[in-house]
Amino acid sequence: MSETPIEAALADGRTTLTEAEAKTLLADAGVETPAFAVASTPDEAAEAAADIGFPVVLKVSSPAVTHKSEWMDGLGVTVGVADEAEARSVAADVLDAADEAGIDADVLVEEAADVDAGTEVIVGGLRDPSFGPVVLTGLGGVFTELFEDTAHRLAPIDEETAREQIGELRSAPLLEGYRGSEPADVDALAGVVTAVGDLLAEHEEIVEVDVNPVLATSDGAMALDALVVIEA
Amino acid sequence: MVGASTTEGKIGYEAMENVHDYGGRVYPVNPSGEGEVFGEPFVASIGDVDEAVDLALLCVPAPVVPSVIEECGEADVGGAVIYAGGFAEAGDEGEELQEEIAETANEHGVALLGPNTSGFVIPGAGIHASFATGVEEVPAGGTAVVAQSGGVAHSLAFQATRERRGLSAMVGLGNRANVGFEEVIEYFDDDPETGSIILHVEGTDDARSLLETCYASETPVFAYKVGQADVGDFAESHTGALTGDHALYTAGFSQYGVPVVDSTSQLLDAGHVAATNPLPDGTNVGVVTAQAGPGIIIADRLKQAGVSLPTLEDETMETVNDILPGITYAANPVDTGRPMPEFGDVVRAVAEDENVDAVVVYELHEAALGFPTEAVDGLAEEVGKPVVFASAGAESLLADDRAELEGAGVPVFETPERAADALVALAEYADVRANAAPAGVVGDE
Numbered sequence: 001m002s003e004t005p006i007e008a009a010l011a012d013g014r015t016t017l018t019e020a021e022a023k024t025l026l027a028d029a030g031v032e033t034p035a036f037a038v039a040s041t042p043d044e045a046a047e048a049a050a051d052i053g054f055p056v057v058l059k060v061s062s063p064a065v066t067h068k069s070e071w072m073d074g075l076g077v078t079v080g081v082a083d084e085a086e087a088r089s090v091a092a093d094v095l096d097a098a099d100e101a102g103i104d105a106d107v108l109v110e111e112a113a114d115v116d117a118g119t120e121v122i123v124g125g126l127r128d129p130s131f132g133p134v135v136l137t138g139l140g141g142v143f144t145e146l147f148e149d150t151a152h153r154l155a156p157i158d159e160e161t162a163r164e165q166i167g168e169l170r171s172a173p174l175l176e177g178y179r180g181s182e183p184a185d186v187d188a189l190a191g192v193v194t195a196v197g198d199l200l201a202e203h204e205e206i207v208e209v210d211v212n213p214v215l216a217t218s219d220g221a222m223a224l225d226a227l228v229v230i231e232a
Numbered sequence: 233m234v235g236a237s238t239t240e241g242k243i244g245y246e247a248m249e250n251v252h253d254y255g256g257r258v259y260p261v262n263p264s265g266e267g268e269v270f271g272e273p274f275v276a277s278i279g280d281v282d283e284a285v286d287l288a289l290l291c292v293p294a295p296v297v298p299s300v301i302e303e304c305g306e307a308d309v310g311g312a313v314i315y316a317g318g319f320a321e322a323g324d325e326g327e328e329l330q331e332e333i334a335e336t337a338n339e340h341g342v343a344l345l346g347p348n349t350s351g352f353v354i355p356g357a358g359i360h361a362s363f364a365t366g367v368e369e370v371p372a373g374g375t376a377v378v379a380q381s382g383g384v385a386h387s388l389a390f391q392a393t394r395e396r397r398g399l400s401a402m403v404g405l406g407n408r409a410n411v412g413f414e415e416v417i418e419y420f421d422d423d424p425e426t427g428s429i430i431l432h433v434e435g436t437d438d439a440r441s442l443l444e445t446c447y448a449s450e451t452p453v454f455a456y457k458v459g460q461a462d463v464g465d466f467a468e469s470h471t472g473a474l475t476g477d478h479a480l481y482t483a484g485f486s487q488y489g490v491p492v493v494d495s496t497s498q499l500l501d502a503g504h505v506a507a508t509n510p511l512p513d514g515t516n517v518g519v520v521t522a523q524a525g526p527g528i529i530i531a532d533r534l535k536q537a538g539v540s541l542p543t544l545e546d547e548t549m550e551t552v553n554d555i556l557p558g559i560t561y562a563a564n565p566v567d568t569g570r571p572m573p574e575f576g577d578v579v580r581a582v583a584e585d586e587n588v589d590a591v592v593v594y595e596l597h598e599a600a601l602g603f604p605t606e607a608v609d610g611l612a613e614e615v616g617k618p619v620v621f622a623s624a625g626a627e628s629l630l631a632d633d634r635a636e637l638e639g640a641g642v643p644v645f646e647t648p649e650r651a652a653d654a655l656v657a658l659a660e661y662a663d664v665r666a667n668a669a670p671a672g673v674v675g676d677e
Contacts, residue, residue: 124471130439131480133671136471150474152483154440154671161487161669201672210471 006205010232014063020108022226026211029195032188032222034111045091046084048109055112056081058090062098062105066227072097079112113224115141118217119174119184120224123192125155125200125209133200137162137193139171140213147171155197162190162197175216184216192221205230234278234300235291236260238269243315243363244291245269247351250360250367251289259285278307285309289351289361294318294329297347301333305340311411312337313361314347320407321348334409343415349406350382353389355399356425362386362402373398374427374507375500376420378413380405384432388496395646396638397504400426412436414445421449427507430499431455431490435477440671443488447670452506452661455490456499457481489668491660493653501650502657505643509618515659516542518588519565520579522572522595526622526648527565530592533652539659541565542587551581564588571598576607583608583615590618590658592651597625602633609640618658620644622651 003011005021017025023033037048038061049056059068060076068076075097078090091107098105120141128134131154138150151168153161166172166186177183196209208229215222233251237244244262252258252270259281265274275281278288278300288309290300294316304312319330330347337344345352351362356372362382370389375397379385382404389402400423403416413436420426429451436442446453459478485492493499517539521527531541541564544552552559552566555574561567566582568575575595583591595603603621612619621637622645623630634644645651 122470122474124474126471126475128439128475128480130435130437130477131484132440134475134480134483136475138474144470145473148474150479152475152479153487153669154443154480154484156672157669164667164669197671208472212470 005228006203006230009063009230010205012063015230016063016066017228017230018061018063018108019059019068019226020061022209022228023223025199025228026195026223026226029199031192031195031211032220033226034113034222034224036108036110039091039107039109040095042088042092042095045107045109046088049081049087050084052109052111054082055079056087057110057112058087058094059108059110060094060098060105061108062103064103065105072101113215113222115213115215115224118215119171120213121175121189121216121221122150122210122212123189123196123214124211125196125206127200127207133197135162135165135193135197135200137166137189138169139174144212153197156201157194157197159187159190159194162193163187165193166190182218185218185220186216188221189214189216192223205232207231233258233289233291234261236262236265236269236274237291238265238267242291246365247289247291247315247361247363250362250364254358254360256286257283278303278309281307286311287361288312290314290316291363292316294326294347298329298333298336301336301342301344304342305336308340309342311343311345313345313349313351314406314409315349315351315363316346317348319347319409330407330409337410343411344409345403345411346406347409348382349404350386352385352401352403353399354401362404366390367402369393370402371396371398372425373400373504374425375399375503376401376403376423376426376429377432377503378403378405378416378420378429379432380408380413380434380436381432382406384496388430388432388500391496392500392504395500396635397500400507408436413442417445417449417453421451426451428503429453430503432496432499433457433481434459439481439484443484443490444670446485446490447488447668452511453490454493454499454502454506454657454661455485456493456496457485486664487668488670489661489665491657491664493657497650498653498657501643501645501654502661505618505620505654505658506661508641508643509612509620510616512589512617512655512658512662514589515663516540516587516589517655517659518542518544518582518585518591520568520582520591520593521565522568522570522575524561524567524569526594526596527567529648530594530622530652531565533649534592534656537653537656537660539656544582544585545587548581548585552578555581571595571601573601575601576604579604579619580607580611583611583617583619588617589662590655591620592655593619593621594648594651595621595623597623597630597633599625599629603637605633605637605640605642608637608642612641618655620651620654622646622648
């Protein structure tokens with residue numbers, strides 16, 4: 001693939017990247033992601049799943065679907081896919097449903113992550129008309145909008161500034177090893193914040209980035225979901 | 233003075249009254265003006281003034297402004313103040329009108345203050361380019377007030393006047409057609425009369441540029457950002473929903489080394505201390521009080537804001553105990569129990585303490601004792617730290633002693649909270665300057 005995910009999306013006239021494209025962009029920027037592959041047939045999905053190792057997660061991958069978990073009564077995201085037969089069957093269901101709905105879709109096959117093994121953090125960025133590129137970090141997952149525990153910086157920033165930003169969160173103690181849990185790798189998380197800031201600063205087409213959640217664990221920070229909004 | 237008028241109550245009259253005794257020449261300009269106003273004969277147009285014009289004050293309605301700016305440009309006027317409203321703040325048509333005058337002004341190199349402003353005042357130079365009555369009473373001093381709103385600029389200037397604080401300038405920016413925060417901050421950063429710059433900010437189209445200018449300013453800048461209730465109007469991402477304008481200003485000011493304050497009083501107080509006292513090197517404050525209660529309020533307020541009250545050095549404690557054996561509370565705060573002749577020596581001992589970066593003193597005024605002016609005169613400069621007082625007493629008994637203390641360069645506040653809040657802002661200045669990390673600048677790791 002010679003063109004970047006941004007170029008590909010712009011060429012299609014799209015304003016959002018697929019999750020796979022967004023993760024490719026993040027991975028290229030040095031952010032850790034689960035192993036993933038995009039499959040366009042049930043057999044490809046089964047093969048990719050076997051390569052990644054079970055269990056895997058299967059997701060619908062289509063520019064037409066932004067809210068995957070709500071798509072087709074839950075068919076958009078299937079967790080805990082245990083073997084090749086199940087992968088093939090789920091992928092077939094997803095592709096058939098997409099055909100029926102008249103949309104172009106592939107299947108994203110992804111390594112399963114244990115979200116209980118760490119803290120869910122949101123890392124985001126946007127291009128503000130007055131401030132330019134800015135980065136945000138905050139408590140992630142289902143609590144993101146409930147507590148609005150966030151901290152901002154104008155980007156690009158270095159990792160030291162990102163660590164200070166993370167330290168400003170009311171929920172920062174959760175990352176430092178709260179009540180006997182293992183402390184998270186804050187340096188790795190700071191690396192994600194820095195990378196998102198750099199993406200905004202380096203790619204004028206990017207207007208918004210959501211990496212939510214980033215799973216912060218004792219040995220790293222992994223982008224489990226990602227949304228990138230672009231503008232020509 | 234374009235649009236000068238002989239009719240009392242008209243802007244063209246009030247503004248003329250404010251500027252007519254400025255040391256230089258003032259020409260009232262009005263094609264229908266007859267005779268003179270404040271002893272100056274009318275001229276028909278700016279072109280009829282037979283010397284170079286430095287500044288034009290435009291007391292004319294919006295529709296007339298473009299042609300007057302054109303005249304200003306042709307006459308090589310350096311700058312113009314546009315008082316009239318009806319520009320960018322008033323819809324699309326006004327916005328077009330503003331673009332038109334900005335274009336003309338830029339072509340001819342005319343700096344515009346406004347439109348939609350009540351002007352500016354430089355007390356030390358006797359320049360009262362405002363149409364508000366009473367601006368000639370604003371005393372000269374070291375703080376430059378730079379407000380987005382002309383109304384807030386005047387509110388701050390009159391509060392300063394009431395509280396005996398001087399200003400190096402008061403500027404109401406208004407609509408910022410071609411002069412904005414950046415130009416004004418840079419100007420007053422270079423101004424030898426200005427020791428601090430205080431900003432009232434509602435919002436600007438290029439906040440990053442404002443922040444970069446503040447960061448580059450060697451003169452301390454304090455900001456009061458108003459409008460907390462907004463949220464980002466982005467729909468697609470969580471990040472958009474969680475990123476309001478206020479969050480970005482707060483984070484941005486801190487990232488670029490500007491303390492953010494909560495009120496016009498704290499803004500003025502911080503500016504006044506920064507302009508009259510050395511800046512603190514850190515965030516450790518020593519508190520000396522003659523009465524426990526107000527001292528506790530100060531200590532509470534400081535701690536709540538994250539400012540620390542350090543343990544005093546052994547040497548300081550010994551000195552304090554030598555001065556006042558059996559003192560009420562000799563740690564930090566130092567509580568002497570009541571005013572006494574040695575109070576000034578206690579303040580001095582705490583100010584000299586190496587653990588302390590700034591000193592706040594509370595002492596109720598006792599007519600028989602007065603304030604320890606002699607002991608603290610020059611103390612701040614000597615120790616290189618701000619030393620501020622708060623006090624209360626009967627105004628008639630207090631006024632002269634307070635004037636003496638203030639004359640010695642010691643700010644005196646009316647309430648314990650205001651003294652504490654001023655030092656909170658100063659401590660924050662030390663903190664945010666030390667930790668400033670503007671975007672794109674890679675720190676030393």
